[in-house]
Amino acid sequence: MGEVKNEYTSFVDNFSSATPFHTYEWLSALENLGNKCEVAMFYENSDLVGVCPLFVKKVSLMKIYFSPIFGTETAYLGVLGSNLSGMLKELKKNMKNFFVIQPPALKIAGKDFEIENKDTIIANLDAKNSEEHLKRVRKGHRYDTRKAEKEGVSIKEDYSEKAIKQYYSLLKQTYEKSHYAPLPEKFYLDAIxxxxxxGKLKLLLASYRGEVIGGAAFPYSNGVLYYWTGGSRKEKEFASLYPNNLIQWEIIKWGYEKGIGKYDMLGASIEGIKQFKLGWGGQLQGYQRIYSSKRLRLMASLYSKLGAGVKEKIRKSVRK
Structure with a gap:
């Protein structure tokens, strides 16, 4: 997407509902994995009025334009602009088969597409201050956070190669339990x-007696903070220290310090994780997955019913 970098970046930087996942920085990290990004650019009277990053892949002999490709740790992409329905109709006319995930603030209505409504969890950081927000946090979370502090768990920022590789090691341990592999290490090095x-990401690591036992990455832009990915050591002696709770509390406090208005914790499909996220003062909020046809939505539905191992094989084949 180098040929449109400047024009695309200028539009994204000035569009209030753009996410960190729309940025050139993020998309170039995906491209460095071998996923070529094309950008649909929408004009009115020579003025750029909308954009949509796209990754084309062949699935079951179908040429499908993904925004984003599933399995690439990209929470949202889709179309940015004021006339969403009109731009999606243009995509359907010119590209035929597409799948997009729109940010919560950018929804459409109508019968021209297949729309799947999903939920994320968003905590509004609108209390008087972080201590007032703490009253919204579930009692168990508050207790576990205090325990982590009392036991001597500490939180630090670190963007060195060593720190990012430690973070990646935590992700592999955490994902392994779900039979899911993170992307290659290079992607996390590049994206972070x-x-x-x-100035669009925080990486926090939790340490105990000199050992890194937890970590999480938080992209942010346009007044919204995102809980992208996180991992922790699974040994009982470390899990009982609740490093993830302390990380969450530290990022919420930082959000208040910086005047960030919303904390999108990304995803509510797994019940245990959903309850953990809701416990930080979050509420369910809808977003849309939009398919160009019933056939594509049916394919996605069938995919969702597959076992974890089969899903991972498909993810690997699509994101190559």
């Missing part, structure tokens, strides 16, 4: 460095 350099 790129977004950090542009």
């Amino acid at each position: 460095r790129n977004l950090r350099e542009s």
Whole structure:
């Protein structure tokens, strides 16, 4: 997407509902994995009025334009602009088969597409201050956070290569339980460095007696903070220290310090994780997955019913 970088970046930087996942920094990290990004650019009277990053893949002999490709740790992409339905109709006319995930603030209505409504969890950071927000946090979370502090767990920022590789090791341990593999290490090195350099990401690591036992990455832009990915050591002696709780509390406090208005914790499909996220003062909020046809939605429905091992094989084949 190098040929449209400047025009695309200018539009995204000035569009209030754009996410960190729309940024050139994020998309270039995906491209470095071998996923070529094309950008649909929408104009009115020579003025750029909308954009949509797209990754084309062949699935079951179908050429499908993904925004984003599933299995690439990209929570949202889709169309940015004021006339969403009109731009999606243009995509359907010119590309035929597409699948997009729109940010919560950018929804459409109508019968021209297949719309799947999903939920994320968003905590509004609108209390008087973080201590007032703490009253919204579930009692068990507050207790576990205090325990982590009392036991000597500490939180630090670190963007060194060593720190990112430690973080990646935590992700592998955490994902392994779900038979899911993270993307190659290079992606996390690129994405974290790129977004950090542009002031759009926080990486927090939890340490105990000199050992890193937990970590999480938080992209942010346009007044919204995102809980992207996180991992922790699974040994009982470390899990009982609740490093993830302390990380969550530290990022919420930081959000208040920086005047960030919303904390999108990304995803509510797994019940245990959903309850953990709701416990930080969050509420369910809808977002849309939009398919160009019933056939594509049916394919997605069938995919969702597959076992974890089969899903991972499909993810690997699609994101190559």
